[in-house]
Amino acid sequence: MIKRQTTINRIFKVSGIGLHTGREVTLEFLPRREFGIAFVHNGRTIAARYDKVADTRLSTQVAEDGASVATIEHLMAAFYFSGITNCLVYIDGPEVPIMDGSAWEFYQEVWRAGVYEFPDSGVYLKVLRPVEVRHNDAYVKVKPLNTLDITMSIEFRAPVGKQKKQVTDVENAFAIINSRTFVLHEEIEAIRKAGLAKGGSLDNAVVIGGDAIVNPHGLRYKKELVNHKILDLIGDLYTCGFRFLGRVEAHKTGHYLNNLLLKEIFSDPANYAIY
Ligand SMILES: [Zn+2]
Known part of the structure; x- marks a missing residue:
């Protein structure tokens, strides 16, 4: 069990196709000192948090200030399994890529980047x-x-x-x-x-x-x-x-x-x- 806040050890990118849009999307993962996972889309920061969830029909979509990111659930599971509590994810499209339909590729990329631990608890x-x-x-x-x-x-x-x-x-x-x-x-x-x-x-x-x-x-x-x-x-x-x-x-x-x-x-x- 992890005990402290963590982030990724280095910046990395992942590209793939959006399941619903069919368009190529690139995610850029950045280490974050602030607690929590958040997306940045069209210059807006969107917390990946239950109170920002705007649509749940075919995927979990979060929205804030007119910007939205859909299909976040597999990536969130990858963060859970890799023990990452803090990360900023820049995304150049409206939807997290579907990859192989699971959390596997995101999990592997985070694992390759490595985990950096902060002294703070409260996770x-x-x-x-x-x-x-x-x-x-x-x-x-x-x-x-x-x-x-x-x-x-x-x-x-x-x-x-x-x-x-x-x-x-x-x-x-x-x-x-x-x-x-x-x-x-x-x-x-x-x-x-x-x-x-x-x-x-x-x-x-x-x-x-x-x-x-x-x-x-x-x-x-x-x-x-x-x-x-x-x-x-x-x-x-x-x-x-x-x-x-x-x-x-x-x-x-x-x-x-x-x-x-x-x-x-x-x-x-x-x-x-x-x-
Ligand atoms: Zn799913």
Whole structure:
């Protein structure tokens, strides 16, 4: 477990295609003394924080002062796994590139740059009381715990079906980092008609066909899809601004509910402690 604030050891850049815009985007990562992760787009600084989340329909988007950055969740998860608490990310487009559909490439780049530790603590948010949010049969709830423990269940049509997974040692759950995003084949047309997913391909998403995985090499893990939902949740939880401590149980959750959980936690200072 990391104990102190950290940043990256050197400046580096990562380029890739935006999933929804289909345009090439370059990210430039800069070390930061100030606490927290923030984006700089069109000269505006946007905190990667739950109270700046403006859209949760297909990804988590943050916005401030008329500037916005979408699809931040996989990058946020990469920062979580690499133990980075402070970083400034300059971005020359409206969306973080999708890379291979997971957090793997961002995680590797941060790891190569190395981690610089500051003396300051105050990096953890511990949940002190049970908090729960629901929407129809989907929910995400959290109870007090001294580590981060996540149980996730999903339910889709065959061949995905029901999948459930518990991760007790999230900081070292490496199979989560490179589990890719996924889409049902029949959803692709509607998403494309809405002008989205222009950059989507078998190189950056798992596509679930009528009765099988369409990607020629199949899945990276038997539970890759539920793993990816855990990855999204970790990225979204990291927008609380701290490393999250609690026992999280989620069923069919998504970016909207994940954000609502954080808003609910922060609505009452008795729900949490920072240390
Ligand atoms: Zn995702």
